[in-house]
Amino acid sequence: MLDGRQDVSEIIESKQNLSWGDAWKIAGKIAFEIQFRSAMSMSQGGMDQLVEKQIEKARANTKRNKGFVSFFIAMLAGVFGLIIWSTLNGLLGTLVENRWITIAFTVSVFNLIGLGFLVFWGLMISTSFISTNAASIGHYLPLSHSDTGKLALLAYIRLFDAQMFTIIIGFPLAYGLATMSIIGALACFVSFLITVGLAITLMLILALYFYTRIQTTGGSRLGSIIRIIFIFLWVVAFMGLSFSFQILPYIIPLVETFAVLLLPVWFIITFSYPFSLGTFVVLISGVHGTPALWPDIIAVIIYGFLAFVGVRWSRRFLLQIGTGSIIQTGPSVVRPVKVKVSSTSIALLRKDLRIALRTPGQAIMFFLPILVMVPIFLQFFWDAGYVYVSDVLIYVVIPTMMLGFTSIFFLSLEARGMVYTLTLPIRTERILRSKAQLLTCISVVIPLFVIAVSFFKPFTNPISFAIAFSQIPVVYVSAMISLVLFTRIIGGGRLIGFEIGQHITQMILVSFISAFISFIPIGFFGIFWIIGSIITGIVETAHIIGFAGLWLGILLNYIIGKILARSLLIDG
């Protein structure tokens, strides 16, 4: 960005020490450069488009993305405000004496959600922060070391500034509106400020850990084990977070129960994050009946101090991460050169697994498909009594509908390496197929779960199992269609590397189509079932006729997929 550099040097020339305001401006340019560089480097090999157009596209995409995610957070803030408002006004039937703790609990949980969200998003971004060597941009400018650190930190933050501001502003605003208390809103603001500070610190510690530990332990056994353990922990943490996201609607009535359950130990847990923040907020806003938990203030001051120190400290490490100086290699053992030739599918799968397990932002991609299924399965399990065919239809078909598009996550693993893949004698469809296969392996969870449920609850009809197993090909085909459509949308039918965070809107579009496609077989089941029951009048026979319709739908999908691949892929 030549024009960008010019502005930057102008700002710098007129100042000795960089003020935060100037640094913020420059950081904005660096942040855009990071996004642009990673988009460019990923699409280079087959770069078919004008560079100018790519710049424009990257800019528009960034805006759209930020807008979308911020909107999502704002909605969440709305939910947050609504819970608090309804609690205060007794709409949820919360006992008056329980109101304060319910609100404290809610504030705490949303602080935790904000923390988790920022850490997740920040880790995804850290990948491009590192791969584009972005912080080095600051090094080339005539700046002091501390200013360079400041720039690195701000550039990192500016990669998701809109999301962060929505969190810092949105939640306190919602709180203020719900409680009509300005001082309460301010306290809430402080709590989210602390959360953001802690989130930045935490994600940097995690990124640091991943990049020193994981990238360096290339081939060793022990390295792989450590890697898997840490990714597992990270996934469990994220799972909890996503879980609370998805079951939010069910949680609301449970909040009071949970909160009251915690009441006897509240005095103790008030010292722990995030509960100290929730307590602090209700205390300051003077919610009726809040006991005088003043020691809590000390805890909040400590967390605030930690967040402050963490953010200060993180400048230095961001600089190290950004310039790649934290990646070191251990003592090298020269092992004999050997080549393991396996089948193409295995090679593609193995490569994906290796890449995924080495990059925190991408490790999570692997587990997202499972995450979308968990809450629905839990709901299924909670439902008491007999399991009817209709239950299976709902609880098995919904995860299927949500699963197909997640194959795009696997495609994103290729990232910059995609350019290399393009030089190999392998067809686009073949590569997409390997991603769909990966997802299909995961979708085996669906029938397995249904079988597991059958151990606990009586089924009304064995056709349920057949339907559950039939979801495997449904997932495969809808994954394939999602991949073909996505490739068409972002690359005109040619594979290009991409970062998922940059294509949220396109992905959402595809997710709708994929959901619709996955619904077709079940739709056929329904139609055939109705026809069958009208003609024969026997439920069992109708089930079988419906099942035949289901497979007809799968076949239809398969044909649609083939046609789309033929016509939309560049080498189809």
Add this chain to the structure above:
Amino acid sequence: MTESIMGNGYPIVSTNLVRHFGDTVAVDQLSFRVQAGEIYGLLGPNGAGKTTTVKMVSGLLPPTEGHVEVFGFDPMIQPIEVKKRIGLVPEDHILYESLTPREFFDFVASVRQLDQEHIEKRITSLVEAFEFAEYYDKPIAVLSHGNRQKASILSALVHDPPLLVLDEPFSGLDARTVRVLKDVLNIHLENGGGILFSSHILEVAESLCNRIGIIDKGKMVAEGTVDELREMVKAHGSLEEIFLRAVQQDDEVAQTVKALRLALAKNSD
């Protein structure tokens, strides 16, 4: 190298190849041909269109007009056939950064479905020749510029392709490696392979290339052996002289240098 993999026809036949980027004409009516057993050098100033040509030859970029054939196959219509026969070293060696070379070559060999025993022998001797064993188990992300270039070169050579397409393959390599690579290329030629290669290092081009095409602003301005070129542009001496004359920069360079000397003179003010 068997007949079947060589296909029929020349390793490369480019006919009136054109590539536009918006208003920029990166490659303009470029025709040339690379024969088996020949190394063809593509020379030209920065931005002349060398990389663009290389990308079109290897099927990474569709031409705006004209066409190119690799062993008789069109890279746009039969990309798989073309990619099977090409070993490409791109200008910016982008590989799977988080993999180690070992994992990377396993992947490449598997996707290309190479014979285990044969490939192992081949890689072992290449790794030895390029002194690469030490880096064989380090993530590509931590390799130095030259070592990444080596990894990129090795991955272009693993499958023993009949055509090598090398975009500035010598950039960042140390003296020893340059020497080894030259030898590897010569062996490749002796085995009947073809090479298309672009470079800025004129000495290397002069000592290595059978024929040279000099392009400027996307157009072929001179083509032939070094001697033929010398004849053509009526220049004496080294390839550098010929090159500058061909792209009509010899007078201009002299002028520029004069102006530069004045501007940079310490006692000018």
